[in-house]
Amino acid sequence: MCSDGDHHSDDVHHETEPQPAEPARRSFLKGALLTAGGAVGLAGTGAALIEPAAAQARANHYYVPATDKTVHWGYFSKLLKPVIEVDSGDFVTIEALTHHANDDAERMVKGDPGLESVFRWDKTGKGVDRRGAGPMDASVFGRGAGEGFGVHILTGPVAIRGAEPGDVLEVRIVDVKPRPSANPQYPGKAFGSNAAAWWGFHYHDLLTEPKPREVVTIYEIDAHGDRNWARALYNFRWTPQTDPNGVIHKIIDYPGVHVDHSTVEENHGILKNVRVPIRPHFGIIGLAPAEADIVDSIPPGYFGGNMDNWRVGKGATMYYPVAVPGGLLSVGDSHASQGDSELCGTAIECSLTGVFQLVLHKKTALVGTSLADLKYPLLETQDEWVLHGFSYPNYLAELGEKAQQTIYEKSSIDGAMRDAFRKARHFLMTTKGLSEDEAISLTSVAVDFGVTQVVDGNWGVHAIIKKNIFAGDVEV
Amino acid sequence: MCSDGDHHSDDVHHETEPQPAEPARRSFLKGALLTAGGAVGLAGTGAALIEPAAAQARANHYYVPATDKTVHWGYFSKLLKPVIEVDSGDFVTIEALTHHANDDAERMVKGDPGLESVFRWDKTGKGVDRRGAGPMDASVFGRGAGEGFGVHILTGPVAIRGAEPGDVLEVRIVDVKPRPSANPQYPGKAFGSNAAAWWGFHYHDLLTEPKPREVVTIYEIDAHGDRNWARALYNFRWTPQTDPNGVIHKIIDYPGVHVDHSTVEENHGILKNVRVPIRPHFGIIGLAPAEADIVDSIPPGYFGGNMDNWRVGKGATMYYPVAVPGGLLSVGDSHASQGDSELCGTAIECSLTGVFQLVLHKKTALVGTSLADLKYPLLETQDEWVLHGFSYPNYLAELGEKAQQTIYEKSSIDGAMRDAFRKARHFLMTTKGLSEDEAISLTSVAVDFGVTQVVDGNWGVHAIIKKNIFAGDVEV
Numbered sequence: 001m002c003s004d005g006d007h008h009s010d011d012v013h014h015e016t017e018p019q020p021a022e023p024a025r026r027s028f029l030k031g032a033l034l035t036a037g038g039a040v041g042l043a044g045t046g047a048a049l050i051e052p053a054a055a056q057a058r059a060n061h062y063y064v065p066a067t068d069k070t071v072h073w074g075y076f077s078k079l080l081k082p083v084i085e086v087d088s089g090d091f092v093t094i095e096a097l098t099h100h101a102n103d104d105a106e107r108m109v110k111g112d113p114g115l116e117s118v119f120r121w122d123k124t125g126k127g128v129d130r131r132g133a134g135p136m137d138a139s140v141f142g143r144g145a146g147e148g149f150g151v152h153i154l155t156g157p158v159a160i161r162g163a164e165p166g167d168v169l170e171v172r173i174v175d176v177k178p179r180p181s182a183n184p185q186y187p188g189k190a191f192g193s194n195a196a197a198w199w200g201f202h203y204h205d206l207l208t209e210p211k212p213r214e215v216v217t218i219y220e221i222d223a224h225g226d227r228n229w230a231r232a233l234y235n236f237r238w239t240p241q242t243d244p245n246g247v248i249h250k251i252i253d254y255p256g257v258h259v260d261h262s263t264v265e266e267n268h269g270i271l272k273n274v275r276v277p278i279r280p281h282f283g284i285i286g287l288a289p290a291e292a293d294i295v296d297s298i299p300p301g302y303f304g305g306n307m308d309n310w311r312v313g314k315g316a317t318m319y320y321p322v323a324v325p326g327g328l329l330s331v332g333d334s335h336a337s338q339g340d341s342e343l344c345g346t347a348i349e350c351s352l353t354g355v356f357q358l359v360l361h362k363k364t365a366l367v368g369t370s371l372a373d374l375k376y377p378l379l380e381t382q383d384e385w386v387l388h389g390f391s392y393p394n395y396l397a398e399l400g401e402k403a404q405q406t407i408y409e410k411s412s413i414d415g416a417m418r419d420a421f422r423k424a425r426h427f428l429m430t431t432k433g434l435s436e437d438e439a440i441s442l443t444s445v446a447v448d449f450g451v452t453q454v455v456d457g458n459w460g461v462h463a464i465i466k467k468n469i470f471a472g473d474v475e476v
Numbered sequence: 477m478c479s480d481g482d483h484h485s486d487d488v489h490h491e492t493e494p495q496p497a498e499p500a501r502r503s504f505l506k507g508a509l510l511t512a513g514g515a516v517g518l519a520g521t522g523a524a525l526i527e528p529a530a531a532q533a534r535a536n537h538y539y540v541p542a543t544d545k546t547v548h549w550g551y552f553s554k555l556l557k558p559v560i561e562v563d564s565g566d567f568v569t570i571e572a573l574t575h576h577a578n579d580d581a582e583r584m585v586k587g588d589p590g591l592e593s594v595f596r597w598d599k600t601g602k603g604v605d606r607r608g609a610g611p612m613d614a615s616v617f618g619r620g621a622g623e624g625f626g627v628h629i630l631t632g633p634v635a636i637r638g639a640e641p642g643d644v645l646e647v648r649i650v651d652v653k654p655r656p657s658a659n660p661q662y663p664g665k666a667f668g669s670n671a672a673a674w675w676g677f678h679y680h681d682l683l684t685e686p687k688p689r690e691v692v693t694i695y696e697i698d699a700h701g702d703r704n705w706a707r708a709l710y711n712f713r714w715t716p717q718t719d720p721n722g723v724i725h726k727i728i729d730y731p732g733v734h735v736d737h738s739t740v741e742e743n744h745g746i747l748k749n750v751r752v753p754i755r756p757h758f759g760i761i762g763l764a765p766a767e768a769d770i771v772d773s774i775p776p777g778y779f780g781g782n783m784d785n786w787r788v789g790k791g792a793t794m795y796y797p798v799a800v801p802g803g804l805l806s807v808g809d810s811h812a813s814q815g816d817s818e819l820c821g822t823a824i825e826c827s828l829t830g831v832f833q834l835v836l837h838k839k840t841a842l843v844g845t846s847l848a849d850l851k852y853p854l855l856e857t858q859d860e861w862v863l864h865g866f867s868y869p870n871y872l873a874e875l876g877e878k879a880q881q882t883i884y885e886k887s888s889i890d891g892a893m894r895d896a897f898r899k900a901r902h903f904l905m906t907t908k909g910l911s912e913d914e915a916i917s918l919t920s921v922a923v924d925f926g927v928t929q930v931v932d933g934n935w936g937v938h939a940i941i942k943k944n945i946f947a948g949d950v951e952v
Contacts, residue, residue, distance in 0.1 A: 196916050201897060208912045217917040229948070230921075235913055271914050275948040276922045337921050343897060344920035413889040413937075417927060421677060421819060436684045437711055438747050440672050441693040444820035445706075445813050446752045449927040451937065454893060461889075461927065472705070472751040 059089045059357075066095035066155045066351075068117040071332075073099070074132035074150030074255060076295040076305065078288040078324040082159035085326070088360035091174065093353060096282060096334040097153045099255045100193035100349035103216050106261075107191040108351070111182035115351070118153060119256055122244050128153075131255050133296040133404065144247060148254040149404070150297035152284055152306065152333040158358070159326035166363035167322040168371045169287060169329065171356055176280045176314045178336065179351035180223035190223040192230070192336045192350030195238075197252045200345030201454045214238035214252055216259070217270070219348045221278060221336050229275035230336055230348055236264040276337050280352055281313035283333030286377075290323040291396035296404045297332075299458035302394045304377040308347070308453040309388065309462060310338045311381055319371060319378040322360075329358065340462075342453040370431040376423055385465040387427055389420025390458045408457045416461035420449055424463040432470060442469070535565045535833075542571035542631045542827075544593040547808075549575070550608035550626030550731060552771045552781065554764040554800040558635035561802070564836035567650065569829060572758060572810040573629045575731045576669035576825035579692050582737075583667040584827070587658035591827070594629060595732055598720050604629075607731050609772040609880065619730040620723060625880070626773035627731040628760055628782065628809040634834070635802035642839035643798040644847045645763060645805065647832055652756045652790040654812065655827035656699035666699040668706070668812045668826030671714075673728045676821030677930045690714035690728055692735070693746070695824045697754060697812050705751035706812055706824055712740040752813055756828055757789035759809030762853075766799035767872035772880045773808075775934035778870045780853040784823070784929040785864065785938060786814045787857055795847060795854040798836075805834065816938075818929040846907040852899055861941040863903055865896025866934045884933045892937035896925055900939040908946060918945070 062084055064070055070083045086092060101108035102119055109115045120127035126145075134140055134147025141147055160169060178190035194217045196202065203212050217235040221227075240250045241257050249257050286304035289295050300307045304320045312318060320327075331354065338347030366372040376393060379386035392398045392415065395407045424447055428439035446469055452460030538560055540546055546559045562568060577584035578595055585591045596603035602621075610616055610623025617623055636645060654666035670693045672678065679688050693711040697703075716726045717733050725733050762781035765771050776782045780796045788794060796803075807830065814823030842848040852869060855862035868874045868891065871883045900923055904915035922945055928936030 194917050194921055196913065196920065200916075200920070201893070202901075202916050202919075205894070205898070206912065207901070215913045215917070217913070219921070232914075232917070235917065271910070271918060273948060274918065274945055276918070276945065277942065339920060339922050340924035340926065341893070341897075342920055343923070343925070344916050346920065348921050413893055413927075417677070417817070417889055417930060418681070421817075422681070425678075425683070434747070436682065437672065437691045437693070438708075440676075440678050440820050441670050441691070441708070441711065442747060442750065442752070443678075444672065444676070444815060444818055444822065445670055445695070445824050446815050447819070448816035449819070450816065451889075451893060451925040451927065466753065469750055469752065472749060 059091060060086065061091040061093070062086060063093045064095065064155055064158065066097045066114045066118065066153070068120070068127035071097065071118055071128060071153050071155050072330070073128045073130060073153050074146055074148065074297050076154070076286060076288050076297060076303070076330060077293060078290060078328060079293055080157050080288070080328065082157050082326060082328065085159040085161055086358060087161050088358065091355060091357050092158055093355045094155050094158070094331045095179070095351070095353045096155055096332045097351045098192065098334055098349040099151050099153045100195060100346065101351065102256055102258045103193040103195065104191060104218050105258055106183060107181050107186060107218070108193070111184070121256065121258065133294045141253070142247065143249070143254040144243065144245065151255040152297040154284060154297060154330040154332035156330035157288060157328035159328060160358055160360050162362070163322045163327035163360050164325055164363070165290065165323055168361040168366060168374050169320050169322055169327050170359040170361060171285060171318045171320065171329065172359065173312065173314055173316050173354060174357055175355040177225065177353050178221050178223050178280065179353055188223050190221040190336070190350060192219045192221060192348035193217070193346070194219060194344070194348050195252055195346045196344035197346060199455055201341070201343050219276065219336065221350060228278055230278050231275060232271035234266045234268040235270055236266050239263045276348070279310040279313060279337045281310045281335055281338070282331055282352070282354060283308045283335050283338070283347065285312060285318055285329070285331050287320050287322060288324050288328035289396055292404070295396065298456050299395060299407050300388070300390060300456060300460065301396060301458060302376050306333060306456050307377060307388055307460060308333070308338065308342050308456060309379065309386065309460070310335065310340070311379060311386060315382060317380040319374060319380070321374050321376070341451045342455050345455045373430060378427070383467055385427065385467065387420060387423040387463040387465070388452065389416045389418070389423055389461045389463065391415035391419070392458055393419050395458050411454070411457055411459045413451060413454060413459055413461060416459045417449060420461040420463045424465065427465065535567060536562065537567040537569070538562060539569045540571065540631055540634065542573045542590045542594065542629070544596065544603035547573065547594055547604060547629050547631050548806070549604045549606060549629050550622055550624065550773050552630070552762060552764050552773060552779070552806060553769060554766060554804060555769055556633050556764070556804065558633050558802060558804065561635040561637055562834060563637050564834065567831060567833050568634055569831045570631050570634070570807045571655070571827070571829045572631055572808045573827045574668065574810055574825040575627050575629045576671060576822065577827065578732055578734045579669040579671065580667060580694050581734055582659060583657050583662060583694070584669070587660070597732065597734065609770045617729070618723065619725070620719065620721065624730040628773040630760060630773060630806040630808035632806035633764060633804035635804060636834055636836050638838070639798045639803035639836050640801055640839070641766065641799055644837040644842060644850050645796050645798055645803050646835040646837060647761060647794045647796065647805065648835065649788065649790055649792050649830060650833055651831040653701065653829050654697050654699050654756065655829055664699050666697040666812070666826060668695045668697060668824035669693070669822070670695060670820070670824050671728055671822045672820035673822065675931055677817070677819050695752065695812065697826060704754055706754050707751060708747035710742045710744040711746055712742050715739045752824070755786040755789060755813045757786045757811055757814070758807055758828070758830060759784045759811050759814070759823065761788060761794055761805070761807050763796050763798060764800050764804035765872055768880070771872065774932050775871060775883050776864070776866060776932060776936060777872060777934060778852050782809060782932050783853060783864055783936060784809070784814065784818050784932060785855065785862065785936070786811065786816070787855060787862055791858060793856040795850060795856070797850050797852070817927045818931050821931045849906060854903070859943055861903065861943065863896060863899040863939040863941070864928065865892045865894070865899055865937045865939065867891035867895070868934055869895050871934050887930070887933055887935045889927060889930060889935055889937060892935045893925060896937040896939045900941065903941065
């Protein structure tokens with residue numbers, strides 16, 4: 001992995017002024033905030049962990065489009081200049097683009113200025129050159145700049161004014177919408193790609209020939225949001241694809257390579273009568289980690305990142321520990337749907353746009369509250385608290401200098417379960433004031449552990465704690 | 477492990493005639509079956525996998541109480557004489573007793589003739605001598621007959637007339653009820669015990685002193701079923717307990733040891749205001765395995781057994797491959813509630829009574845149906861299919877002669893995830909006719925994998941496939 005943090009300064013431009021949201025919505029939001037004092041709760045029944053200490057009387061709503069100027073591809077970095085700086089309580093609409101859009105560029109790129117600018121790649125150059133945290137000269141595998149050590153298109157970073165290490169950033173997901181295809185051939189449709197790829201859990205465990213193989217399945221989603229399911233359109237086996245620089249990609253080893261559909265065989269009529277329930281969510285929401293200047297976007301950690309939990313969708317709230325000044329929030333890896341485990345390596349990878357409210361909780365205001373000592377990403381939905389365990393909770397600190405390579409050799413659900421248990425115990429003891437014995441018994445009889453993902457290097461297990469456990473006075 | 481199948485013949489008595497269900501209920505059931513021809517479906521919306529091939533026009537309803545004569549403690553065995561033989565389509569009410577009842581005998585044993593007969597243990601002998609699949613002379617650890625190599629009180633076995641290896645037994649769980657305390661001090665209450673024990677996932681990973689320790693928490697359940705939550709009453713640390721034979725049990729190393737409450741310190745007022753949602757279910761439903769004469773009840777496998785999935789409750793249906801003539805169904809390890817993972821080693825262990833309908837599917841009738849080639853336990857609920865993966869799908873066959881010891885050294889969620897993936901793929905390809913590529917993509921985008929248990933030697937991961945995925949005609 002490359003650790004030179006300067007060389008990507010050409011890729012990310014920060015001159016772009018944030019664009020306002022469409023006026024009607026913006027004024028609605030402002031109005032709402034004027035009355036609510038900035039502390040708008042999302043969950044109808046769930047009690048807030050903490051009241052925003054410094055809620056402001058007036059919040060702004062910013063808009064961050066995804067363009068070659070506002071995305072960074074395949075990595076987090078504390079050295080990135082923010083595309084925008086906001087105050088606690090502000091709203092930000094953020095466009096997220098799927099890095100798999102070029103699997104079917106006709107449906108997922110064509111006619112969309114943002115996507116076209118990001119995916120532009122011809123003999124003269126790329127819209128976004130660096131793709132991954134690897135060396136810019138591709139001296140490891142020769143795949144391309146950044147080497148694809150990290151693959152996700154991340155929009156941002158957004159800086160939060162006054163955020164400092166030790167604070168907690170609350171990210172409220174107010175809304176999530178699919179990005180409609182800009183190709184006039186497909187009105188009202190959005191599309192996503194599912195790649196059963198070489199990093200999938202299944203790859204060396206296939207029944208049928210040819211083995212191994214990578215298969216891409218294209219799914220169709222209703223862009224209006226009227227239909228709560230997706231359907232498969234067709235699939236194809238990956239064939240060697242030659243990029244504009246002449247590099248042949250025999251497998252899916254570098255993000256954004258354009259698939260030439262004259263080289264693949266499309267199988268239509270697949271998954272007949274199958275409806276995939278949609279669960280629009282962001283595979284990645286994360287803050288910049290402190291431990292390294294440039295960090296592969298694939299393994300998740302204490303900073304959030306590529307958690308790939310489908311529950312991180314509309315109505316959910318995430319809490320992250322701030323590791324660097326400004327926090328530096330990035331969003332990407334948007335999914336139309338995913339199952340717990342993300343077994344084959346990807347979800348239905350689909351561009352989405354989210355509306356977020358960002359609330360900063362200062363460290364000094366956390367003392368004695370339930371967010372004190374938060375050292376991991378915490379998810380709140382209307383009904384649940386969800387704790388995220390990883391094979392290594394902070395692999396960047398735990399695995400030494402070569403952590404970003406080593407983590408891929410250390411993937412383990414057993415380790416992630418260990419971490420998820422410890423975090424559930426910590427949450428119950430800290431937030432709910434239970435003794436260790438109470439926390440352990442309650443965890444065994446009422447907390448559900450699930451397999452978040454087994455494909456992101458630092459594998460994940462999540463613990464789901466239902467809020468209604470704490471809702472009652474049992475002295476009846 | 478002991479493999480002498482004869483020595484337990486004294487422990488299990490088969491003279492007991494099945495007792496009829498209370499007359500009103502029995503005649504109701506008979507009436508229902510006369511009109512429905514024995515093929516009563518439980519799930520309102522779910523299509524049955526297969527129509528019972530030989531549904532009979534009249535079904536009987538039997539009652540198997542739990543007594544020292546009708547239970548076997550800590551093991552499965554194909555050599556056990558059935559307590560009853562039934563026809564396909566018949567109903568059986570089966571009482572299940574928790575092996576943790578003596579953690580608080582006042583609440584969970586006293587005054588209940590069935591429990592008292594099973595737990596009887598004084599200087600003259602035990603109601604049920606063998607407890608576990610180990611040697612009767614306790615020559616390994618000296619703990620007691622059977623050595624506690626297997627701990628669950630299992631009621632049965634019930635033989636199904638005509639069942640042969642290769643057939644599939646469908647077990648419909650018609651009803652589940654808690655067993656009320658028989659102590660007049662506790663009218664309308666049922667009780668359960670949660671032991672955070674030495675085999676728990678947490679045991680060597682404690683924060684607070686003393687380390688390690690075992691802690692038992694007693695929970696109270698509404699015996700009428702009017703309240704859908706349990707509450708904790710008190711907990712205590714396990715102290716060395718001396719059994720009537722003079723053996724001192726420093727840890728929870730032998731089932732059914734009576735806890736002398738004058739030796740423990742009860743901590744009341746714990747888990748205040750906490751309501752544990754109840755999920756009454758059977759930790760164990762299983763058929764006798766073919767591979768060994770006597771099999772430890774703890775590790776689950778292809779024959780079902782100690783799966784510890786809380787979804788195996790009222791309204792659910794299980795399908796098991798028959799391994800030995802008659803099938804030999806046993807039921808036990810009843811739980812009032814459990815979280816996915818059963819982290820500390822046990823659930824809320826609570827005696828329950830279940831009503832089951834048993835439907836035999838003959839191998840010859842399975843050809844070309846969706847139950848053909850079923851080699852693993854399959855769970856059907858109204859909305860879901862659930863596949864059960866284990867660290868080793870058939871550890872008895874895979875791990876050689878010492879399989880019953882070795883499995884405890886090979887526990888792995890990673891392995892269970894591998895097996896759950898393979899079973900989900902098998903189910904989708906066989907039952908739904910998908911290609912491997914279709915099955916893998918669908919699994920990644922729509923199937924949820926969860927951690928069933930990490931405490932039973934052969935650890936479990938389950939795959940949840942929602943039925944509504946297949947409900948639609950997407951050609952719209």
